[in-house]
Amino acid sequence: MNSTPELRSPTPRSSRSSRVVVIGAGIVGCSLADELTARGWNDVTVLEQGPLPAPGGSTSHAPGLVFQTSPSRTLTAFARYTVEKFSSLEADGVRCFAPVGGLELATTPERLADLRRKAGWAASWGVRGEVVSAARCKELWPLIDESTVLGGFHTPDDGLARALPACRAQMDRAVARGARFLDRHTVTGIEREGGRVTGVVTDRGAFPADHVVSAAGFWGPVVGRMAGVDVPLQPLAHQYARTRPLPELSGATAEASKPILRFQDRDLYFREHGDRIGIGSYAHRPLPVDPFAVPPYDEARARRMDMPSSYPFTEEDWAPSWEDCRRLLPALRGSAVEEGFNGVFSFTPDGMPVLGESSALRGFWLAEAVWVTHSAGVARAVAEWMVDGRPSLDVHECDLTRFEEAQRSPAYVRERGAQQFAEVYDVLHPLQPPEQPRPLRVSPFHARQQQLGAYFLEGGGWERPHWYEANAPLVDALGPLPARDAWSARHWSPVAAAEARATREGVALYDMTPLRRLEVTGPGALAFLDRMTTNNLRKKPGAVTYTLLLDETGGIRSDLTVARLAPDRFQIGANSPADLDWLLRHAPGGGGGGEVHIRDITSGTCCIGVWGPLARDLVQPLTPDDFSHEAFGYFRVKRTYIGHVPVTAMRLSYVGELGWELYTTADLGLRLWDTLWEAGRELGAVAAGRSAFDSLRLEKGYRAWGVDMTDEHDPFEAGVGFAVRMDKEDFTGKAALRRRAGESARRLTPLLLDDPAAVVLGKEPVHLPALGSARAGGAPAGYVTSASYGYTLGRCVAYAWLPAGLATGTGVHIEYFGEKVPATVADEPLFDPKMTRIRR
Structure with a gap:
């Protein structure tokens, strides 16, 4: 489905x-x-x-x-x-596609586990495939040395496009x-x-x-x-060669009859060309090509190149791959490469x-x-x-x-493009950060985060702390945590559990600087934003509103927080450069001035999230304004001071606890961090990272755009219908929502894994036992969008797109590396359903 x-x-x-x-x-x-x-x-x-x-x-x-x-x-x-x-x-x-199938080989335990993960993706996305034994691999490709193979992933509907x-x-x-x-x-x-x-x-x-x-x-x-x-x-050259005719393939009447073959542990792939074998390699050094220096067709032929995209074969790069080929396919030991070239392909960062x-x-x-x-x-x-x-x-x-502007430099595109080439067949963890160029974008707090032993991952070019080793002593007070499998333990630390607990019980500082911020001003700003978004923005200055950007079909383009700072001035929390582009495309005069002016203020500003039951104890002594619940309610905004630092304080919480997002200019960011850090010492304040953040937000059921919901989903099936005011004047997507009312057969559904020690990470297929099991080949009922261990709940939380109408308590199975992990449909929010912790 x-x-x-x-x-x-x-x-x-x-x-x-x-x-x-x-x-x-x-x-x-x-x-x-x-x-x-x-x-x-x-x-x-x-x-x-x-x-x-x-x-x-x-x-x-x-x-x-x-x-x-x-x-x-x-x-x-x-x-x-x-x-x-x-x-x-x-x-x-001639048919334009030959459905010979595909076969990916594993020669290491790590690759075999990765193929099981890949089989999960295939099931989630509706592609037929199964993990098979080494003996079955030999049946499918008789030329392989079965003793070198642990297993494979067979996809019968893959093949060769002519x-x-x-x-x-x-x-x-x-x-x-x-x-x-x-x-x-x-x-x-x-x-x-x-x-x-x-x-x-x-x-x-x-x-x-x-x-x-x-x-x-x-x-x-x-x-x-x-x-x-x-x-x-970035164009890069990629080696491809054809062997001499092989006796083992003599008499072949078809271009290809065996599955296309991947030997990813050595960055190689194979296909038949009648009685020859074609071999491609990504194992060699990156060979960048300057697109401005590629010759036109006739000039390429004059240089004895077959075509502009076909560069001379570099034997020295090929030699190690040829030895790997001969080990996997013994039939090649008496053969040789008859022809080869370095073909140019395109890679992005x-x-x-x-x-x-x-x-x-x-x-x-x-x-x-x-x-x-x-x-x-x-x-x-x-x-x-x-x-x-x-x-x-x-x-x-x-x-x-x-892509951010910082990701568009020729140097960045060249380095990241080369890395993409090198990693084509690598086993990549979903959190694995690129190596270079780093650091590229850092918040004003970066030096302090390094001092605290931050473990940085990267997103949008930003260095983002996922946990802080300075908090390692807090782990001892947690008691034993469930052991993690090798895959889910990557880019994770039990420190994240300690930081989540510190947020729930005390107060923590979160670096929210990488989140995109836009400023919309002008006499037409209110009318424009109200027309572009789903919620009611016609509130007095000082209000903050969670709202959605929809397209004309009612699909969710993004979710926003809109703070009305003055009658004609708004600050918007957005998701990506695409949000700015969308608003500029629809703004009067292109958003460059006059009635509506739109600009990105992310790089010139920064933000610290101060969250936890002691958040008020931390910030109130530092500000001249009243931060009580009565004077500064939830989803309100104030311009004030924290110590010497002017801030825009928003009473928001993406982690389900009392607190504020504190914004200031980049030049004052370090002073803001130091002021809060010093004042927080006697309260036991900690710095906390994205790993704890993701756990806490999933316990509250807060959606992440681009992961849990996209423009393929409408607000009601995604569980954010509360942000839509169908009784307001016209807004983009309203007519489509009215036409689609009640017709969706799916819902974004919260699941709790039954085993307290079990963990999934996202994109896994979900099976309803009544509709067939994973082992029996039944089609999945849906797939997981995002997941994280809920340290407060003592269970892993997963959100999944599943058939609408599943009752709370319905049992499902999530397929994780080929194993069925029991989970149960739950009510949301899973944590603090009455919002008493936020509104106090």
């Missing part, structure tokens, strides 16, 4: 067909032309600098492996659609609907006027356009520069595609860093976005607005 997105019918952006120019006729450009024309936008021109049908980009040499399963539900959905669509296509009598035939098939369909494809047209400029794109200039003429889509692959940064748009993409319309140039779209695996799914999403105004699938992980 929850593995497949609930598709909606968005309000069309325009009833007429727009003029579209797509730059690049690789697999993404061809797929996009097909998807756009299928939706009635037939004035589509695809420009390609190389010769068709094999223009020389990454598509022309892609090995075509399609493994659908990913930790990202979005990427998995993209890949599932690619398989579905290409399976229905044919060119010159990229060039798929391009031709989709090109033919698009042309039949009115599109045109022009090769040997090199783009030299992007025309614009009044902040909008107006056309594309080539060496063979200009093409007017209402929309321009850069699907140029590793040339994306080159096209982006012409448009004045950053494209955070986080390994995800870059999609969406640029805020710097309206009408200029990116569909970049997309591999063949996800190509059709990406094209469908971008086409829906352009025609209907939004994709039917949540794509926030791929949205081009997700």
Whole structure:
């Protein structure tokens, strides 16, 4: 049920067909032309600098492996659609997809455990797969040395995408609907006027356009520069080789008959080419390619390169991988590499595609860093976005607005892109931080946090303490904690339990600086924000309101806290750069002044959360204002002082305890920390990190946007309907909510694990025993969004998307590394349901 997105019918952006120019006729450009024309936008021109049908980009040499399963539900959905669509296509009598299956091998216990985790993702996202024995691996791939293998993960619906035939098939369909494809047209400029794109200039003429889509692959940064748009993409070369004919494969009549094979413990993959084997390696050093130095097609041929994306094979990088290949596949010991090349692919700082319309140039779209695996799914999403105004699938992980300005420097993109290459097949923990460049962004309290032994992880470029070793002595007072398995024990410490307890029983300081802050001012600010959000913002200055940003279909784009500081001044707590982009797109005059002015104030400010039953005892002696409950109620805001520091104090709590968020300017942040820390000594105040924070917020059932809820969900099924005022004047998404009232079959559901020692981490499939067990192959009823051990409750708390109407007390099973973990549907909030601890 929850593995497949609930598709909606968005309000069309325009009833007429727009003029579209797509730059690049690789697999993404061809797929996009097909998807756009299928939706009635037939004035589509695809420009390609190389010769068709094999223009020389990454598509022309892609090995075509399609493994659908990913930790990202979005990427998995993209890949599932690619398989579905290409399976229905044919060119010159050749099917565009060969469903030979996929097989991932484990040669270490750690990899075998990871494959069990991957099998959980597959079940959650609706992909068939199972962990199999070494003997079964040998049956599926007779050439492997069974003695080196512990087991594998078999996905029967994976296979080989034939990229060039798929391009031709989709090109033919698009042309039949009115599109045109022009090769040997090199783009030299992007025309614009009044902040909008107006056309594309080539060496063979200009093409007017209402929309321009850069699907140029590793040339994306080159096209982006012409448009004045950053494209955070790093091309890297990747080794691929073909062996000589193998006697063991002689007589092969099919291109491939065995599953595509991954040997991830050595960063290798394999596929058949008739009686030869193709081998790809990520084991070598990163080989960055300057996109501005890539030669055009004809110049590449003059340099004896097969195509611009095919660089000479570097034997010295290949040698260690060849030895690994020969150990796994003994048949290769008497063979050799017949041909090889270093093929160029695109990598982003986080390994995800870059999609969406640029805020710097309206009408200029990116569909970049997309591999063949996800190509059709990406094209469908971008086409829906352009025609209907939004994709039917949540794509926030791929949205081009997700990167902070500090993450867009060429140096950052280069370093993180190279790291993504090196980690393609690594076993990565969901909390594992990147290594470089760090530290990049730090709060004003960073030096004090280091002194306290903070264990830092990273998010959005920020160093974020997850716990403090200075609090280790507090662990002894807790009593024994349940032992953790090796996986859940990574990036975790029992100190987090001590910090959670200190918050529940005393007072703790939390660094909330990385949370995004926006300022909205001007005479039209109230009317604008009230129209854009779901809750009632027409309150007197001093009020704080929890509210939602919806799209036109009623999907949750974000959740916000809006503080009214003055009649025409608001401070907003937001989630990501996409929130700023959304507001700027809809603000009168673009939010740059006049009636409404919007700006991001995050970098110039900082915030400390002071939470716990002793929070008032800490802050009241430091301020001239009355912080009593009567004088400073919950969800109120005041401008005041803490010692010498001017602050904006908001009576909010994301951990379910009495307290305040204290904001000040970055230059005064360290003074604010020191003032609170010194005053808190006699109260036993501690610094606490994100690990305790996540535990406490889940005990209260507070949602995390982008994890627990996205624009695929409406407020009522996500459990945040209390933030919607259907009786207020019109707001974005109101009409859609009225149409959808009561029709959802799913709910975000709280679960408590039955075993006090059990832990899950998120993305695991959830089974209802009555609907079939995991071991019996029954489809999951849903999946876990986020989870954390609830130290106050003595149980792990998990939230999951499950069928609506499950009664409290219903038993379920969460599949964790292949084991069924019993859990029970619970009432929420699980902790302090009457809110007595916050409102006192």
